[in-house]
Amino acid sequence: MSTDTIDESRSPAPGPVRSSSGDPILVATDVHRSFGGLRAVSVDHLEVERGSIVALIGPNGAGKTTFFNVLTGFEKADGGTWRFEDHDLSGKPAYYIARAGMVRTFQSARVFPRLSVLDNVRLGAQNQAGERFTKALMKWSWRDQEAELAERARELVEWVGLGPKAEDFAGILSGGQRKLLELARAVMAAPRLLMLDEPMAGVNPALRQALLEKISELPGEGITVLFVEHDMDVVSAAADRVVCMAEGQIIASGTPSEVAANEHVIEAYLGASSGDLRDTRTGADSSDGEL
Amino acid sequence: MFALSLGSALIDGLRDSIAVVACVSALAGIGLNVQFGFAGLLNFGHIGSALVGAYGAAIVVNQGGPLWVGVIVGVVAAGVLGLLMGLPTLRLRADYLAIATISVAEILRVLANSARLQSVTGGPIGISNVADDFYSINPIPDGRYGWGSFSYNHNTLWAMLVGWSLVALASLFVWGLAHSPWGRLLKAVREDEEATRSLGKNVFAMKLQAFIAGSVIGGIAGIIFTFDGGFVKPDFFIAQTTFNWYLVVILGGAATIIGPTVGAIVYWFVISVFNSLLSQAIGRDGWWFISSTDVGAVRYVLVGVSIALLLVFRPEGLFGNKEEAVIGEH
Numbered sequence: 125m126s127t128d129t130i131d132e133s134r135s136p137a138p139g140p141v142r143s144s145s146g147d148p149i150l151v152a153t154d155v156h157r158s159f160g161g162l163r164a165v166s167v168d169h170l171e172v173e174r175g176s177i178v179a180l181i182g183p184n185g186a187g188k189t190t191f192f193n194v195l196t197g198f199e200k201a202d203g204g205t206w207r208f209e210d211h212d213l214s215g216k217p218a219y220y221i222a223r224a225g226m227v228r229t230f231q232s233a234r235v236f237p238r239l240s241v242l243d244n245v246r247l248g249a250q251n252q253a254g255e256r257f258t259k260a261l262m263k264w265s266w267r268d269q270e271a272e273l274a275e276r277a278r279e280l281v282e283w284v285g286l287g288p289k290a291e292d293f294a295g296i297l298s299g300g301q302r303k304l305l306e307l308a309r310a311v312m313a314a315p316r317l318l319m320l321d322e323p324m325a326g327v328n329p330a331l332r333q334a335l336l337e338k339i340s341e342l343p344g345e346g347i348t349v350l351f352v353e354h355d356m357d358v359v360s361a362a363a364d365r366v367v368c369m370a371e372g373q374i375i376a377s378g379t380p381s382e383v384a385a386n387e388h389v390i391e392a393y394l395g396a397s398s399g400d401l402r403d404t405r406t407g408a409d410s411s412d413g414e415l
Numbered sequence: 416m417f418a419l420s421l422g423s424a425l426i427d428g429l430r431d432s433i434a435v436v437a438c439v440s441a442l443a444g445i446g447l448n449v450q451f452g453f454a455g456l457l458n459f460g461h462i463g464s465a466l467v468g469a470y471g472a473a474i475v476v477n478q479g480g481p482l483w484v485g486v487i488v489g490v491v492a493a494g495v496l497g498l499l500m501g502l503p504t505l506r507l508r509a510d511y512l513a514i515a516t517i518s519v520a521e522i523l524r525v526l527a528n529s530a531r532l533q534s535v536t537g538g539p540i541g542i543s544n545v546a547d548d549f550y551s552i553n554p555i556p557d558g559r560y561g562w563g564s565f566s567y568n569h570n571t572l573w574a575m576l577v578g579w580s581l582v583a584l585a586s587l588f589v590w591g592l593a594h595s596p597w598g599r600l601l602k603a604v605r606e607d608e609e610a611t612r613s614l615g616k617n618v619f620a621m622k623l624q625a626f627i628a629g630s631v632i633g634g635i636a637g638i639i640f641t642f643d644g645g646f647v648k649p650d651f652f653i654a655q656t657t658f659n660w661y662l663v664v665i666l667g668g669a670a671t672i673i674g675p676t677v678g679a680i681v682y683w684f685v686i687s688v689f690n691s692l693l694s695q696a697i698g699r700d701g702w703w704f705i706s707s708t709d710v711g712a713v714r715y716v717l718v719g720v721s722i723a724l725l726l727v728f729r730p731e732g733l734f735g736n737k738e739e740a741v742i743g744e745h
Contacts, residue, residue, distance in 0.1 A: 198609065222615030230613070236606035238739050239599070246596075247603050248614050254596030255616070257624045261591045270596065295742035313614055 149174040149317050149348050150195075150226070155204030156372075157187075157194050164190045166372040167204070172317065177339065177349040179363035181356070181383070183392065187372040188352045189231055192321050196228040197221040208317060223250065227315035231322045231352075233302035235309075237295030241286055244294045244305055245277040248312030280308040284338060299326035307338060311347070318342060320351035324358055336362055356384060368392070424691035426564045431687035432680045435571075435643040438578035439636045440682060444663040444675030445585045446632030451661070452669035453593060454625035455605030459513040459657055460500060461633050463520030466652040467492040468634025469641040470527060473545045474535060482548040486638060493634020494627050496523075501626030505619050508608075517654055528649035541648025549574075549642040574643045581639060582676055585632050590672045592628070601625055602670070662722060668735030677733055685721060689714040 148171040157165040165187040172178050180188050193199035195206055197218035205214040211224045222228075227248075236244050252273070253259050254266030281290045284304040289297065294305060303323060310318055323339065324332055339362055342349050353359050359366055359380055366383040368376045370392035376383050383389050431437060443465060450456045471489035476482060496519075503515045527536045536542070553573040561567050567575065592598050603611045604621050611618050641647050659682070667678025693710045705713055725733075731740035 196613070198612070218609075218612040219615050219617050222613055227615070228613055230610070234607050234610035234613075236603050236610065237742050238606055239602055243599055247599060247611070247616075250615055252596045252600075255600045257597055257628075260595035260597035261588070263591075263595070266596060293738060293742050309614065 147174045148172060150206065150208050150350070152195065152206035153204060155191070155194060155201055155206060157190055157199065157202050163372045165194060165201075167191060167369075167374055170367065170374060172348060172350050173365070174348055175343045175346075176364040177343060177351070177362055179359040179366045179380070180350060180352045180369060181354070181359055181366055181389075182369035186369040188369055189321055190372075191369065192228060192319055192352060195221075196226065196319060198228075222313065222315075225314075225316040226319065227310045227313045227317075228319040229303075229306045229310050229321055229323065231325060233299065233306045233326075235294040235297065235302050235305050238293055240291055241281060241294050241297070241305060242274070242277055242290045245280050245309050245312050246273050248309040249273045249276070250313055277308075277312060280312055281305075283311075284308045285334060300328050300331045303327050304331070304335065304338075307335070311342070311345075315347060317348045317350065320349065322352050322354070324353060324355060332358070356380075360384070420692065420695040424688045424695070427691040428684040428688035430564060432684035433575070433579075434683070435574050435578050435639065437679050437683040438575070438582050439640045439643070440660060440663050441582045441676040441679035442578075442585055442636035442639065443633050443660045444667070444679055445582070445589055446629040446636065447657075447660050448629075448664050448669060448671075448675045449589060449592070449632065450625050450629035452664060452671070452674070453598065453601045453605065454622060456504060456622060456625060457509055457513040458500065458516045458626070458629070459654070460516030460518070460520030461629070461660055462652050462654060462657045463500070463516075463523045464493045464496055464630040464633030465637030465640065465656075466520070466523050466527065467496045468637030469647045469651075470536060470542075470637075471634070472638045473542045473641050473647045476545045476548060477537075477542045482552070485545075485548075489638045490631055490634055493637070494631045496634075497627035497630025498623060500630065501623040504622040504626065517657070520652070520657065521654060524649050524652045524654075527652070537648070539649060541646055543646035545647070546642045546645035574639070578639045578643070581635060585635070586672055586676060588632075593670075593672060597624075665732055666722060666725065668732030670739075671732070671734045671736075674732060674734045681733065682718075685718055686714060689717045693717075 150170070150172040152167060152170040154169075155165060155167045156163065180191070182188050190199060194201045195213075197213070197216055197220065201215060205212065207213065208221075208224055208226050213221050213224060213226065216224075236247065239247070252266065253269055254263075259265045278290065281287055284307055286297075286301060286304060286308070289301070294302070297305060303326065307320070307323065310320075320339070323335060327335055336358060339349060339351070351362075363380055365377065366380050367374055368383055368386070368389045375392055376386045376389045378386070443461060446464065447458065447461045450458045450461075468489040471492035472485040475485035475488045480488075500516050500519055504512055507515055526532060527541075528539050529536075530538050532538065550570050550573065553569060555569040555573050555576075557569050559566050559568055560572050592601075600611070600616060601621055603614075603616070604618050604625075608618050611621075640651070663678040663682050664675050665678070666681055667674030667676065690710060693705075693714055694707070697705055697707055697710060731737050
């Protein structure tokens with residue numbers, strides 16, 4: 125029944141997400157992943173246009189994070205291919221994918237607690253000569269690079285507003301600050317596609333606006349952004365395009381207003397989630413009544 | 416009367432804390448610290464590295480090979496063991512890795528002990544008289560050096576000199592690594608593997624390198640131990656020793672540079688002082704339920720209690736960073 129709904133949605137909606145300019149940075153085809161009998165991800169086609177900000181929305185359990193994990197090598201795909209620029213990244217290990225220029229963050233921010241904020245950001249940098257065991261003891265071989273990286277890391281720490289905390293252990297940061305730190309660290313990796321998994325989760329409303337502005341600045345720096353988000357307001361404010369997933373499949377895509385108006389999206393995403401809320405409320409009420 | 420015995424106990428403690436046994440513990444601790452302190456790898460088989468280092472050197476020398484070949488074979492063998500022990504880190508972490516590594520060390524000890532290999536390893540008896548070449552290159556003229564209780568013959572002094580020089584070198588080596596981007600990356604692996612992967616870093620390669628580096632230093636500890644005593648046997652390489660080395664690392668402060676060395680000195684000082692005091696207090700006739708032969712075991716009880724107290728009041732160890740230790744708990 126649900127599959128019928130999704131199939132119908134393809135004909136009126138743009139369906140498979142194709143970029144208009146014909147310069148996709150990421151093209152995923154037929155990517156699927158199951159857990160036991162559950163098809164967590166079953167994406168026929170997704171393209172992300174270079175230089176855009178694309179939001180991936182969908183109700184809880186729609187498979188957004190699993191899709192992220194698969195694309196970034198943190199979970200094995202059962203099948204499918206995805207190309208990033210001219211690299212075939214299907215089934216490659218996580219570090220390989222990040223090195224290719226596709227860097228992700230995590231839904232619950234993962235910082236290195238017992239390293240300073242600055243060191244956290246420095247770790248993002250790619251191709252560090254001093255990170256090789258054979259060169260580690262030859263300080264002259266990495267001193268200059270290290271100085272450059274320190275400067276860049278300092279800039280990024282300031283950029284996300286963590287300047288006063290630069291020397292502190294990352295472990296003392298609040299949840300929202302960790303999100304900001306993770307963003308700075310990921311940008312330090314100089315990715316061409318940045319994949320943010322719920323960048324606003326746990327961030328207080330005051331920081332939220334700041335974070336949103338930071339994300340909007342990224343395409344100007346040559347960074348394409350694909351992010352997972354629940355909040356439609358955030359999505360409307362930041363995203364050029366929106367892709368909606370439900371039950372592992374892409375059910376709609378388009379501009380934020382197009383997707384927000386799509387009845388299948390309303391049904392699957394907004395409808396389902398508000399329906400969930402209503403169910404739990406009435407459920408609680410009725411059980412109270414019964415008791 | 417009691418003051419007198421305390422004085423001699425302290426002298427015993429000081430003697431042991433600068434003896435070759437202490438620098439062997441320090442070296443082993445420095446190696447373990449690379450794996451456990453900096454990389455967060457729970458290696459419970461570190462004694463295996465000392466075993467292959469010791470046996471590698473002893474077998475070569477025993478078969479008539481030159482000393483330097485023996486040393487190189489010992490070091491390479493420890494490095495190869497580090498590589499082999501590091502391979503399971505691809506899939507295993509924390510307690511599972513601990514079980515895998517302790518098994519490897521026990522297998523090595525049982526192999527060394529087996530009668531089948533007696534022609535090579537000497538079986539349960541081990542290999543003796545392997546230190547002649549080591550002492551024949553001793554540049555220190557024959558005689559006694561030092562004052563009073565701290566008087567050593569030229570050979571003991573030579574072993575101490577070599578041992579502590581190696582401790583200094585190994586510390587310098589680890590200091591260099593820890594203050595490089597490599598060291599920073601290693602700590603990142605300890606803190607969060609997934610996040611490290613997400614930044615394009617090859618976590619498995621880092622863990623292998625840490626395992627190899629730590630194992631080589633552990634192997635050198637085994638080689639010094641062998642040349643100091645002049646013989647090896649399987650009984651030296653029981654799993655418990657690995658835990659004593661953990662103690663040394665945690666006592667001094669994990670992920671610090673001088674932590675393991677200070678930990679080893681303090682450990683041997685405390686062990687020796689308790690040993691001396693207990694022996695004196697109990698005398699030949701024993702006291703209450705403790706007979707004079709129990710002293711060796713009872714001192715470990717006291718050491719355990721004092722270390723438990725230290726960790727309650729100073730969980731970061733003697734030289735660790737308090738803030739770091741507190742963050743680590745979350």
